[in-house]
Amino acid sequence: MADLISVEDCEAIEYAYAQGWTDGLPVVPPTRDRVSSMLAAAAIDAEHVLGAVPERRRLITAGIAAANAVMAGCRPEYFPLVLAALEATLDPAFKLNTVTTSTGGAAICVIFSGPMAEAVGMNGKHNALGTGNRANATIGRALRLVASNALGAKTGRLDATSIGHPGKFTLCFVEDAPPLPWLPLRVQQGYSPGDTTVTVIGTEGPRQVANQLSERPEDVLASFVVQMKTASSFIVGKGGQCVVVLGHEHALAIRQAGWTQQQAREYLHRHSRVLPGELAAGGIHLERGAQHDMSVGPDGRIATFRSVEDIILVTAGGPGAGWSAYLPTWAPTLHSRAVVRRVRVPGEALPDCGPDGCALPMGLAGPAAEA
Amino acid sequence: MTMIQLVDPTLPDEPPPVGRALASRRPLGPSTRLTLVDNGKPRARELLQLIADGLRVRCGLETIRIVSKGTASRVLDDAEVADIAATSDAVIAGLGDCGACSACSLADALRMEDAGVPATVLISDVFTGHIAAFAATMGMPGYHCAVVPHPVSTKDAAQLAGFAAAVTEQIAAQLSG
Secondary structure, three states: OOOEEEEEHHHHHHHHHHOOOOOOOOOOOOEHHHHHHHHHHHOOOOOOEEEEEHHHOEEEEHHHHHHHHHHHOOOHHHHHHHHHHHHHHOOHHHOHHHHOOOOOOOEEEEEEEOHHHHHOOOOOOOOOOOOOOHHHHHHHHHHHHHHHHHHOOOEOOOEOOOOOOHHHOOOEEEOOOOOOOOOOHHHHOOOOOOOOEEEEEEEOOOEEEEOOOOOOHHHHHHHHHHHHOOOOOOOOOOOOOEEEEEOHHHHHHHHHOOOOHHHHHHHHHHHOOEOHHHHHHOOOOOOOOOOOOOOOOOOOOEOOOOOHHHEEEEEOOOOOOOEEEEEEEOOOOOOOOOEEEEOOOOOOOOOOOOOOOOOOOHHHHOHHHHO | OOEEEEEOOOOOOOOOOOOOOOOOOOOOOOOOEEEEEEOOOOOHHHHHHHHHHHHHHHHOOOEEEEEEOOOOOOOOOHHHHHHHHHHOOEEEEEEEOOHHHHHHHHHHHHHHHHOOOOEEEEEEHHHHHHHHHHHHHOOOOOOOOEEEOOOOOOOOHHHHHHHHHHHHHHHHHHHHO
16 A cells, blocks of 8 residues: 555645645545555455556556545445546546646546446436536546546646636446337447446536427437537547437437437437538638548538447436437547446456556656666 | 544656666767657648758758658657657657647657657647656656747748747757757
8 A cells, every 4th residue: 555644633634635635625535444445345456557657657556546536535335436437547549648638628527337336326317417426426536536646637737728627527427227128338338238337538528408399309319410510629520429418308209209329329420520611610620731630521521420439329317308418529539539348346357457558668668667 | 633644645746767868969960860750730740841941951951751640649659769760860749739749749759869869849838837747757857848839720831930940949959969
């Protein structure tokens, strides 16, 4: 376990502020007992390496994750979920260094699907993306605190966020069961109904999508399309990803018309293609001779999402008026991609975390490390 | 008064030194092979090329090559570093005009230094503090950079030429020691 620091009990919260450990909100003091309980709940050693961020020469251990999960306010039984989410962010495809240093100020959006998330009391119903649920709030917050405290992703250090948004505190929820015969996200992702998965994706803040006067699938989905084609959203015409959170009223409208989830995604993929003139009307010029491919297709349009698979469709929220949410990635897939992991049951054998997930590529670590 | 013991939840801002050092420098001249590592940011290639043109005039460089990374949010891989090291005597990486791209272009320059090739990183001025923090994190505190005014992507050709002219001598000094 990491170094221990002695402080007065009643001063511990202020001490955490003074040390720069917080995200601006008070934290739970990471006492030795609390951190040990966290690790025990996932049956994992403090020294276990979860992954690396070579661009910052950092290895992330379970012990560091546990201390930050305590500070975030997690209960021990949340820790297997925290670990799975954190390991997903450490997949090289997610580019955690980029996500946590970009001027765009991405949230680490965390979406669970499955029984382990439901068992710890995560909320996928009313206020799923909002306030009031400890597991939602603290699991997402734990990831942000790890980025801040272990990766140096703080203002004035390695986080260059220009504006930021409240989702940088926490943005974490569980899918609510979609209307049958639609499939839960984990099954869409190729896992079994009994599994629990976590999807991590770097996003802007959520945008509310309202449509309360139509149940035509085309109308409901057009309400998303208009958001998807917002010219000043950075990914438009550059190939990003997104999360479509269908409220139950909208999901039911589409399903009752006989549409599958795949049909809905295909509709969104096709209709979110944008005309250069639509970008120009928003003051956005085409990027030419630079990194983003903004080539115009045979239909005269540019893809906002290169693939149907870049649209993640989940159901959440409380039954009621026609509200949904749309969360675009803060940057195109050239810079980060969503990553999915299965949540391990505590005690389950730890998997090999991949060819470059658990070790620092030595070229980035420096010549002495290589020697 | 009750004392409690807290587990330190942090990793140090500056990981332990790894023995990074600048590559040895030689004066720039006609035989110096310069490689520009273009990260694909808007106007990066144009600005790098203008700087290279200035070095050509100032130092007589005859061999200038541009390598495109394709994305600003990654660092040169081992094969790219080896290829550039085998064909270059000096490297300019850029353009760092955002958070991730400046960090990754800095890492590109450091990787080339590790491979024995003098290098520098071209950034825009609002990222000087960001780059300084990353340089310390990467084990090379105080590493040099060439700084142009921000933003670059909105400037016309004449303004870019002015930016390039203003940093050419500085870059020549950084690459030749």
